Amino acid sequence: MSQQILGFLGEFGEKILGIFSAFAEMSAEDDYAIPKMIVMCAIGGLLIYLAIAKDMEPTLLLPMGFGTILVNLPLAFDAGVLKPGEGAIYILYNAGVANELFPLLLFIGIGAMIDFGPVLSNPKLMIFGAAAQFGIFFTLFAASFIFPLEEAASIAIIGAADGPTSIFVATQLDSKYIGAITVAAYSYMALVPVVQPPVIKLLTTKKERKIRMKYEGKSVSKRTRILFPIVVTIIAGIVSPQSAVLIGFLMFGNLIRECGVLDSLSETAQKVLANLITILLGITVAANMNAKDFLRFETALILGLGLVAFIVDTAGGFLFAKFLNLFLPEGKKFNPMIGAAGISAFPMSSRVVHKLGLEADNQNFLLMHATGVNVSGQVASVIAGGVLLKFALEFLGK
Amino acid sequence: MFKILLNKILSAKITDVAETMVQSVSETVPETVAETGSAMAIKFTTENLSEALLWFITGMVGVFLVIGIIIIVVSLLNKAGSGKKKDK
Known part of the structure; x- marks a missing residue:
């Protein structure tokens, strides 16, 4: 009995010694290896806190937060979490993120969730979706002062305010900052209610925010609803082939929704598929959240540039509306705030605009117009992603 | 300092x-x-400035172009469908 106890104590002591020697080995390679991992675990904890306590994009920030802790456990790397060829997260990353499969599958779910009715009944609203992509290209320009062009393009796409597009473009361009880009894209999407109102209030007058827009509520034929996803895919595929796969998966999801004969598939895409992919995507993207890749000065720069992209997107949308108003007669003017909804962060952005409209005038209902612009932003951001990808791939000679 | x-x-x-x-x-x-x-x-660095500016301008024009084509096509679809039975 006493021999068994001694044996157990001996084994236990060896294990403890093994842990300390592994820590010492890591510290010998990098003096700050352990503190960095602790910082990353704290960041993981913060993401989980924001997801649960602040309800900020919990579907993605929570898995990402947990994944961040998982990949930064000091001894877990050797135990197989991220080990090339063997680690579970490594395998999942290569199976779903590195080959862009997860973002594309998620797009089927998103397409099935979106009702394009408001924009189909008033197609001219789509122009604001295009204008609100200004932030992407402005950020590309700004980032090109610091980063190589292909990395600048990966960073600029944070302005698409669309997680799957950001991941897709960054992966295609083989960006080494994919972790930071994903965190920025999803965090700012969640922060739309915080980021947009001050920008809108700063650049619009109360009189402009009070502009009422008549909603005619035109009905849309079922044929138009069915043809829309097909036509958009064809146009995008011809004009911007690099966006064909993204827009194609988005529109495929929408066709399932609108065709009227695949209700169960539509429901599965909206709920089961989207949820399943979100779980896997969140925890897998965290593969890039290891201390070595994430704790760099560039990460702070990327987060800053992402914020710039969101702000300029917002400003681009409503400044374009203000510009159009110069040529429109009284009574036909747009409320410039709806331009800000073109940022694509659906549906938060349209809700923000609607709320600000009601704040300025309690009878000013902008929700339907803002929703129309918001879903246009979804399409426009994917097209912008495709355009950017085309430029960058040509630049890289791929 | x-x-x-x-x-x-x-x-x-x-x-x-x-x-x-x-x-x-x-x-x-x-x-x-x-x-x-x-x-x-x-x-x-300003090494990529001209290229980035080119992407900036042509990119925005490209997005407006594609969206413009979609607007025209959707308007035509709406017109073509306006005489038919509609659903909300």
């Missing part, structure tokens, strides 16, 4: 101050990089 800057501000031209700031930043950055282990040296 701040003392030097302050002296410069009080006594010299603005260009001298800018030079001192650039110098002090370039002196600090390598240390920070060495401390964090980050390999990339952050440097400000």
Whole structure:
């Protein structure tokens, strides 16, 4: 009995010694290896806190937060979490993120969730979706002062305010900052209610925010609803082939929704598929959240540039509306705030605009117009992603 | 560093101050990089400026073009469907 106890104590002591020697080995390679991992675990904890306590994009920030802790456990790397060829997260990353499969599958779910009715009944609203992509290209320009062009393009796409597009473009361009880009894209999407109102209030007058827009509520034929996803895919595929796969998966999801004969598939895409992919995507993207890749000065720069992209997107949308108003007669003017909804962060952005409209005038209902612009932003951001990808791939000679 | 800057501000031209700031930043950055282990040296470059500007302009034009075509097609679809039975 006493021999068994001694044996157990001996084994236990060896294990403890093994842990300390592994820590010492890591510290010998990098003096700050352990503190960095602790910082990353704290960041993981913060993401989980924001997801649960602040309800900020919990579907993605929570898995990402947990994944961040998982990949930064000091001894877990050797135990197989991220080990090339063997680690579970490594395998999942290569199976779903590195080959862009997860973002594309998620797009089927998103397409099935979106009702394009408001924009189909008033197609001219789509122009604001295009204008609100200004932030992407402005950020590309700004980032090109610091980063190589292909990395600048990966960073600029944070302005698409669309997680799957950001991941897709960054992966295609083989960006080494994919972790930071994903965190920025999803965090700012969640922060739309915080980021947009001050920008809108700063650049619009109360009189402009009070502009009422008549909603005619035109009905849309079922044929138009069915043809829309097909036509958009064809146009995008011809004009911007690099966006064909993204827009194609988005529109495929929408066709399932609108065709009227695949209700169960539509429901599965909206709920089961989207949820399943979100779980896997969140925890897998965290593969890039290891201390070595994430704790760099560039990460702070990327987060800053992402914020710039969101702000300029917002400003681009409503400044374009203000510009159009110069040529429109009284009574036909747009409320410039709806331009800000073109940022694509659906549906938060349209809700923000609607709320600000009601704040300025309690009878000013902008929700339907803002929703129309918001879903246009979804399409426009994917097209912008495709355009950017085309430029960058040509630049890289791929 | 701040003392030097302050002296410069009080006594010299603005260009001298800018030079001192650039110098002090370039002196600090390598240390920070060495401390964090980050390999990339952050440097400000205008090398890609013309290319980025080209992407900026043609990119925005491209997005407007594609969206414009979609607007036209959707308007035509709506017109074609306006005589038919509609659903909400």
